Amino acid sequence: MKSKLIDGKEISKQIRQDLKQQTEIFQKETGVLPGLAFILVGENPASEVYVKMKGKACAEVGFHSVTEVLPADISQQELVKLIDAFNNDDKIHGILTQLPLPSHIDEAAVIESIDPKKDVDGFHPVNVGKLLIGLNTFRPCTPAGIQELLIRSGIDPAGKHVVVVGRSNIVGKPIANILVQKKEWANAVVTICHTGAKDLSYYTRQADILVAAVGRAEVITGDMLKEGVVVIDVGVNRVDYPESEKGYILVGDVHFESAEKVASAITPVPGGVGPMTIAMLLANTLQAARQQVSD
Numbered sequence: 001m002k003s004k005l006i007d008g009k010e011i012s013k014q015i016r017q018d019l020k021q022q023t024e025i026f027q028k029e030t031g032v033l034p035g036l037a038f039i040l041v042g043e044n045p046a047s048e049v050y051v052k053m054k055g056k057a058c059a060e061v062g063f064h065s066v067t068e069v070l071p072a073d074i075s076q077q078e079l080v081k082l083i084d085a086f087n088n089d090d091k092i093h094g095i096l097t098q099l100p101l102p103s104h105i106d107e108a109a110v111i112e113s114i115d116p117k118k119d120v121d122g123f124h125p126v127n128v129g130k131l132l133i134g135l136n137t138f139r140p141c142t143p144a145g146i147q148e149l150l151i152r153s154g155i156d157p158a159g160k161h162v163v164v165v166g167r168s169n170i171v172g173k174p175i176a177n178i179l180v181q182k183k184e185w186a187n188a189v190v191t192i193c194h195t196g197a198k199d200l201s202y203y204t205r206q207a208d209i210l211v212a213a214v215g216r217a218e219v220i221t222g223d224m225l226k227e228g229v230v231v232i233d234v235g236v237n238r239v240d241y242p243e244s245e246k247g248y249i250l251v252g253d254v255h256f257e258s259a260e261k262v263a264s265a266i267t268p269v270p271g272g273v274g275p276m277t278i279a280m281l282l283a284n285t286l287q288a289a290r291q292q293v294s295d
C-alpha cells in the first residue's frame with residue numbers, strides 16, 4: 001500500500017497564516033495584542049530549542065511574548081511568584097511553563113498556580129476536568145494538533161477504533177479524552193494502552209487510527225499494524241548518528257519504513273505532529289486573549 005504523507009509542516013503553516021490574519025483583525029477591533037509568557041527553568045537542551053521555536057512563532061503571527069529563563073536551582077516559591085506576576089499582568093493572556101521541571105519542584109503545584117484562564121497548555125486540573133466532561137476549554141496543544149491534522153486531512157475518527165499508545169498527561173490521556181467525546185471530528189471508540197501491556201501488538205493491530213506517544217524510538221513496527229491504518233507519530237527521539245552534522249537524527253516512536261508499507265496515511269518525524277503543537281499553542285493564546293478581553 002502506498003501511504004499518504006500527512007504534512008504537518010504545511011498544515012501548520014496554513015493555520016499560522018490564518019492566525020496572523022485573525023490577530024490583525026482582533027488587534028484592530030480591541031487594541032489588544034495577544035501576549036504569551038514562556039518560563040524555562042534550567043538548561044534542558046530540548047526545552048531550550050522548543051521555547052525558542054515557540055517564541056519565534058509568536059513573533060511571526062504578531063503576538064507579544066516574553067521569555068523568562070530561570071536557573072535550575074530556583075525555588076518552587078520563586079517560580080510560583082513569577083507565575084503569579086504573569087497571572088496579574090494584563091498584557092499576558094497565556095502562560096507556558098516548559099516541562100519537565102527540575103525534580104525538586106512539584107510540577108502539579110506549579111501547574112495549579114497558573115490562572116486557568118491563562119493556562120494555554122490546558123494542563124490545569126480545572127481545564128483537564130472541563131475537557132473530560134466536554135465543556136469548552138483549552139485543548140492541550142499536541143492533542144489539539146493531532147485532531148486538527150485529522151480534520152485537515154479529511155480523516156474522520158467517528159466510529160473508528162483509535163488506539164493510543166502512551167498515557168501521559170500531555171498527550172495520551174488528553175487525546176483519548178478529545179476523540180472519545182460525542183462531538184464532530186471525534187466520537188471514536190478509544191483504547192489507551194502503554195508499554196506495560198503484556199502484548200502491545202494485540203492492541204495496536206486493532207487500530208484504525210494509531211496514536212503513538214510513547215517516547216521511545218521506533219518501538220512500533222509495521223508488523224504490529226493493520227493494513228490501511230492511519231498512523232499519527234508523536235515521538236521525537238534523538239538517536240546517535242555519527243555521520244550526520246549534529247551527531248544524531250530524530251526518529252519517531254514508529255518505525256517509519258515498515259509502517260508506511262501498511263498504513264494508508266502516516267505523519268513523518270520531524271514535520272508531522274511537532275509543528276502542529278506550536279500552531280495550536282498560538283490558537284489557544286488567541287482564544288485566551290479573546291476570552292479575557294470580553295470578560
Ligand code: GUN
Nearest residue numbers: 096097098099100121141
Ligand atoms: N513539554 C513537552 N511538551 C510540552 C507542552 O506541550 N507544554 C509544556 N508546557 N511543556 C511541554
